[in-house]
Amino acid sequence: MKKYWSYIGLLFLVLLLAACGSENEGEQKESSNGEGSSEQETRVIEHEMGETEISGQPEKVVALEFSFVDNLASLGVSPVGIADDNDEARIIEPIREKIDDYTSVGTRKQPSLEVISSLQPDLIIADMQRHKDIYDQLSEIAPTIILPSLAADYDGIIDSFQTVSKAVGMEEHGEEVLTEHKETMEELRSQVPEDEDRTVLPAVVADSGYFAHNMESYTGSLLESIGLKNAIQSGDDRYNKINLEQLVEFDPDVMFHMSSGDQTVVTEWEGSELYRDISAVKNGEVHEVDRNMWSRFRGLISSEKILEDAVQYLYEGQ
């Protein structure tokens, strides 16, 4: 009967672990709440997963998506931990300049909860799509807010910037930064002539295809906000894999290519009469841009940089 008892033994062990674990969980929650309430001022932040109370001015912030790093950098807050996919080079230059050294907490897909908790943060900012499921655990480590990043357009980015500035207790400073940002954007917009009627098309160009970003995508909506009309005004998907014939049909006047790799479909297309006939190609308005900056970061700093790039290519090159 030995195997019988060993099996029961295993189940018993499991039960025991489960029981003692849930007990500890309760204790932990209380203690972290206890610490928090000793501070003076308490704010309630509304976000995608409900409301979170934050008190004082968080000093150790962990950001689990690049756009939040951008938000924090704009506010002059340097995060202690970033989910940078274990690759520091993914953080674009203008932002890396603004932040101090940080600890990598792993990939954005599966950030290491252990590392996050060992940093003892007092605020965690996470993404709706990627981190919804671990909200409870993050909340036990520190007050956590969940914001849309992966699925957001430009307006959504502005909203989450405001939420972030409220969360780090810098609402006023945030407003200043935002005003400044809007001025910069306004200035950039003023460089775009009223009668600008050229259409633009940002796209990720890879070996396996041409992925066009339409007017609702992040980059597309950003360009539209300063009066640059996207060449694709239809389709229920923000990112579309299109072929040469569709590109010919959309006939953009300006193309921004975020290339991945040297060998892409475009290298192949360049030999074709049809490709050379597209307005953008004919007018020499095909521009290579940094993929990291143009599509991976979504925030105030990178928005400005993207538009600066765009305006420079469109109007200063002449």
Added chain:
Amino acid sequence: MNPLIRTPKRWLGMLLMLLLVMTYLSIGIGAVWIGPAGIFEYIIGKEASGQAYIIENFRLPRIVVGLLAGTGLGLSGAILQGVIRNPLASPDVIGITKGAGLAAAAVILLYPGLPVLALPAAAFSGAALVMLGLYVFAFRRGVQPATLALIGIALGAVCQAGIQFLTIKFPLETNAALVWLTGSVWGKDWTDVLMLVPFILIGAPAAWLLSRKLDVLNLGDDVAEGLGEPVQKARLSLLALAVVLAGASVAVVGTLGFVGLIAPHIARQMVGNRHVYLLPASALTGALLLVTADSLGRGLFPPTEVPAGIFTAVIGAPYFLFLLRKIQKS
């Protein structure tokens, strides 16, 4: 005669020991290393360096989920191989996990705003729907193990087509779904443990009690009926049990492959074909596989977390080649 086959009880004891050691070591493995001595201090309640929090909130729930899901998948595979009378049957192969995967992909990609609990609920329903499909297409024709396997594979193919359609339609959001589709115990907490415990606590002993039925079914339909076993009914109840065990496990850890296929094979090498030993051995092996895979995923490239599903496949591949050679020789 292989001398090892004669001592299945000793093998079970060894497996249990191995599992306990692995579990113990696994508590220490991760981005923050804790030595065996440190773990012991924690267990007797004298841990002082502040790692108790990490152990209690991140390591232990993961490990326990791994143990439970490994048990569920291993058992489910052993039952299915018995019912279908083919050593290649497993929850991945006959479409159960694919059904769960399709439902989960639909929730992740189409309704990202749903509450967190919607995902396991949908995954479990997906697995149940495949079971319903198996019933409708296979059982009404007087179920033969062969028909069951073929229908399962075909239903799996239908679900796979659906998953592929969704991932292509939503390429950007797919990154979030991909982790789930690979299967991982990352980020599991005590809530997940509580969700899984009742299924395994009821399902595992139930399977063990039914082990005689599996032995009888293995003798072939005629013999089984001669022994007074209602074959159809036994098959249906065992299949339902396998779906519940696999469905609950997959609902929590995602469509983690190969544990259900390989665990019973390894177990069979040790304890032979009698299900009274084979089932507990498969459960222990499944748990061992998953806990090992997760420890590797956590410990190899910190702070990067590698989904356990990748390692179960990596462990599964060489074992399969080994199995292939063995079959060829015989």
Added chain:
Amino acid sequence: MNQTLHRFKTGTVIVVGILLLLASFTASLSIGAYAISFSEVLSLLFSPDGSKASSIIDTIRLPRAVTGIVIGMCLAAAGAIMQAITNNPLASPQVFGVNAGASLMVVIGVVLFPGLGAGTLVYGAFLGAAVGGAAVYYMASTGGGMTPVKLALSGITIHLLLSSMIEGIVLFHETSTEDVLFWLAGGIDGRTWTDVNLLLPWAAVGLAGAGILGKPLTTLGLGDDVAQGLGQKIGWIRGGAALLVVVLAGISVAVAGPIGFIGLIIPNIIRKLLGPDYRILLPVSALYGAVLLTSADVLSRFISYPGEAPVGIVTALIGAPFFLYLAGRGGRNG
């Protein structure tokens, strides 16, 4: 009388097939983001006039349609040959792990060694196809005879194994996720004359070989003993046929990715219509394979308009239920 009836039936199936192929070919040239009418297609096809419509047909749609036709033929022929040598209606490049093996090698090539050209990748695909197919063959044929169930179980197991390796590679290279996902579904959009040039010689060798094998394969269908009695060298036939499958399926995967189910559906339908004479079954299957892939490709242009959906999605959505139907019959012939 019966003979005449059968001949009439065969003739009808072939004529209908040719008509369907012409129709889907024309539709494939006409339908797309840039609208070109049927009559325009016909006149531009024979007398290109350098207009935009004309060059769209010449440089984009024509190579795509030709790729579709050739790969449809290759996949259907590969499926028919596999069903003949295993005497098993479920045999097909996809069920047999041939597609998955070739895919794994191509994904490894594309992601880990981005410098390799398409010409080199083809050999990788051949190797992968051979290894995947051999693994499934050995697993399925052990323990006395290859039943449909054993084949399907071995095939799906190897398929799962290979695809989880692919998944692992994809997870570690997030930048290429979208690329690889699209490729893995299998598609012929954006294929150029370069691809056609790569495809044609291999396909020609494979299809010609299949034509030669028609008679011996039919004899093989009578059972190994009878075939041996008739003076056939069974080992040579099987080996040659397997080689052809590797070439036909491997080149298809290398050019278009793993497009599924064509090799499964078409030969089964044709066998039901015309019987198991592979001298007829093989070419007619190839014809209808071309019809299926070309029309599925036309349908795929509507799935995520204005974007492109890979044609493999369409064949999977059609093929998986057909697989279910075959499975419901216990995988029996006819």
